[in-house]
Amino acid sequence: MTYQHPTMWVSIDCLVFGYDVSEENLKLLLFQRKVEPFAGQWSLIGGFVNENEDLLAGAQRVLKTFTGLDGVFLEQLSTFGKASRDPGGRVVSVLYWSLIKLDSIQKEVVNSHGAGWFDLEQLPELVMDHLDMTQLGMEQLRRNATTTPIGFELLPEKFTLPQLLRLYEGIYGKSIDDRNFRKKILATDVLVRLDEKDKSSSKKGAYKYMFDERKYHELKQRGYHLDFSIK
Amino acid sequence: MTYQHPTMWVSIDCLVFGYDVSEENLKLLLFQRKVEPFAGQWSLIGGFVNENEDLLAGAQRVLKTFTGLDGVFLEQLSTFGKASRDPGGRVVSVLYWSLIKLDSIQKEVVNSHGAGWFDLEQLPELVMDHLDMTQLGMEQLRRNATTTPIGFELLPEKFTLPQLLRLYEGIYGKSIDDRNFRKKILATDVLVRLDEKDKSSSKKGAYKYMFDERKYHELKQRGYHLDFSIK
DNA sequence: GCAAAAGTGTTTGTGATACACCCATGC
DNA sequence: GCATGGGTGTATCACAAACACTTTTGC
Structure with a gap:
């Protein structure tokens, strides 16, 4: 002791x-x-x-x-x-x-x-x-x-933008304009669109995306910080 | 046990x-x-x-x-x-x-x-x-x-804007444009200018300010959050 | 009158918001 | 052919950044 x-x-x-x-x-x-x-x-x-x-x-x-x-x-x-x-x-x-x-x-x-x-x-x-x-x-x-990409921890490796949108709506308990959401998320350049579609929830099908961890870390190193702030 | x-x-x-x-x-x-x-x-x-x-x-x-x-x-x-x-x-x-x-x-x-x-x-x-x-x-x-008014914990009750500016410069280790800094800080409306001047560091003297805790809490309640982000 | 710090305004660009329509497909 | 969800573009506004000069006063 x-x-x-x-x-x-x-x-x-x-x-x-x-x-x-x-x-x-x-x-x-x-x-x-x-x-x-x-x-x-x-x-x-x-x-x-x-x-x-x-x-x-x-x-x-x-x-x-x-x-x-x-x-x-x-x-x-x-x-x-x-x-x-x-x-x-x-x-x-x-x-x-x-x-x-x-x-x-x-x-x-x-x-x-x-x-x-x-x-x-x-x-x-x-x-x-x-x-x-x-x-x-x-x-x-x-x-x-709003600040880090923790959202992606909650989604499967491949996910669609509507799924990501609905996750964020769930977290914040309010609805988010889908056009602005897409623009903002895609502008960060950390998502990669795949050549696959998920047709489970619509006839047209939604493109699947993956989170690009490498790009995210590059950005973070250079002092960037993601801002997914909503409304 | x-x-x-x-x-x-x-x-x-x-x-x-x-x-x-x-x-x-x-x-x-x-x-x-x-x-x-x-x-x-x-x-x-x-x-x-x-x-x-x-x-x-x-x-x-x-x-x-x-x-x-x-x-x-x-x-x-x-x-x-x-x-x-x-x-x-x-x-x-x-x-x-x-x-x-x-x-x-x-x-x-x-x-x-x-x-x-x-x-x-x-x-x-x-x-x-x-x-x-x-x-x-x-x-x-x-x-x-950048997000909360913790800076004010480090200053005396009455302080001048140049003092506040230098504190922030110290925290971030870089220089900050004084005109933009004043605008941003004053726009938040949580500082009250007093009728006193501090002449210890200049002949002209700098106005003393106080942090208005009440106003800050009102703003915070209404969902505001201060953003003193610099550069 | 001059040195030294305090204070003030304008312009420009970027990014957030608001908003409405066309697209692809399965039935 | 129509219903359903997926995808796209533009105009406006607010705020961040860049930038230079005037004011005050003690010496």
């Missing part, structure tokens, strides 16, 4: 936003807490940090455990440390957030852990300060969506 | 940026670490979180201990938790940052704790990951200065 001070539990909580392209809505991953206090109630996915585990590694482990996913967007958001936040003991929780693409495979993986995807407008009651965490995440999503 | 998991030390580190209006430069508050490992080396101000102390309260305590200040800008930035970051044990450190106005009183208070103010361009070697923390703080400062 090197330091003469109290020690605490350190936990990770992870906000996982998922977007379902076909349903066109944003969802949040929740699971039924297994330990007391609050066992059985809905909570963000989370867990305790292990002895020799970096915080980020802990977050990656938690995410992998519940979703099977590796290597997706995962970033630290904030740390919650009110002394009274957890009646089970002094737990300081580091909040991470992740953005993933929802598809049927993902939904099954998740179900196997007693977890489920909830519409953001219809969340159940959440344990402790997890609602605050969720609100913080929504703000962050809105803030970042 | 309610949870069957390892516990850790949780510490606060606090980045304190101070601006000296007369010297016209940004400084960072450092102190000589008192405990092993690294005793005697320069470090951010910090301390361990107490048993029943909220994280924010801990940060307030640390800040007060070293500067005597209370009620100034203080915000959580990020949490550092690499397993190997502190050779003295598993310490997860929550980083806060604060912005204060430097004057002669402040400088004396601080000296009494073996602490000192350092020019940002001439920092000594810092302990552990404290240089990363400092860089994160500088980025945050630049990001926020």
Whole structure:
């Protein structure tokens, strides 16, 4: 024992936003807490940090455990440390957030852990300060969506402009002029149009696009910063 | 013991940026670490979180201990938790940052704790990951200065436009066109011109201004957001 | 009267907004 | 041939950037 001070539990909580392209809505991953206090109630996915585990590694482990996913967007958001936040003991929780693409495979993986995807407008009651965490995440999503290309984390690799538009409308909760949106997005020059069309939602079909990560990083290096600000 | 998991030390580190209006430069508050490992080396101000102390309260305590200040800008930035970051044990450190106005009183208070103010361009070697923390703080400062009125935290209550301009030039490390700067700042309508002049740096004298917090909050409520973006 | 800093206006260009029609296709 | 969603262009306005001179006053 090197330091003469109290020690605490350190936990990770992870906000996982998922977007379902076909349903066109944003969802949040929740699971039924297994330990007391609050066992059985809905909570963000989370867990305790292990002895020799970096915080980020802990977050990656938690995410992998519940979703099977590796290597997706995962970033630290904030740390919650009110002394009274957890009646089970002094737990300081580091909040991470992740953005993933929802598809049927993902939904099954998740179900196997007693977890489920909830519409953001219809969340159940959440344990402790997890609602605050969720609100913080929504703000962050809105803030970042105008400034960075996080939106693309939520869409499949190939997507159409109408899909991207509807995602942004979902994030901001308002409608966006499609002509201006196209102009602005294409002007950034980080999208590549493919020779494929997606005909699942119209007879004419919409061109599929891909996000060009290389071009984005070039731009960012040179001091650019994307601004998808809407209205 | 309610949870069957390892516990850790949780510490606060606090980045304190101070601006000296007369010297016209940004400084960072450092102190000589008192405990092993690294005793005697320069470090951010910090301390361990107490048993029943909220994280924010801990940060307030640390800040007060070293500067005597209370009620100034203080915000959580990020949490550092690499397993190997502190050779003295598993310490997860929550980083806060604060912005204060430097004057002669402040400088004396601080000296009494073996602490000192350092020019940002001439920092000594810092302990552990404290240089990363400092860089994160500088980025945050630049990001926020364009978006929120944090700049005013660094200036005395009454200040002149040339002083404000030089502060921004210091933050961004480049020169700013004074005519455009005045126009932009005054257009936001959050500054009130007083009937006083500061003649300390010119014969003509420069009008003193105050930040109108009320107007700023009104604007923010209505969805505005200040944009002092420069160049 | 001159040096030194404070203060002021105009022009130009770029990018945001608002807005309406044609296109391609499956049925 | 028509209904459905996909795609395109233009005019206007507001704001950012570039840029040079006048004002005040202590010495």
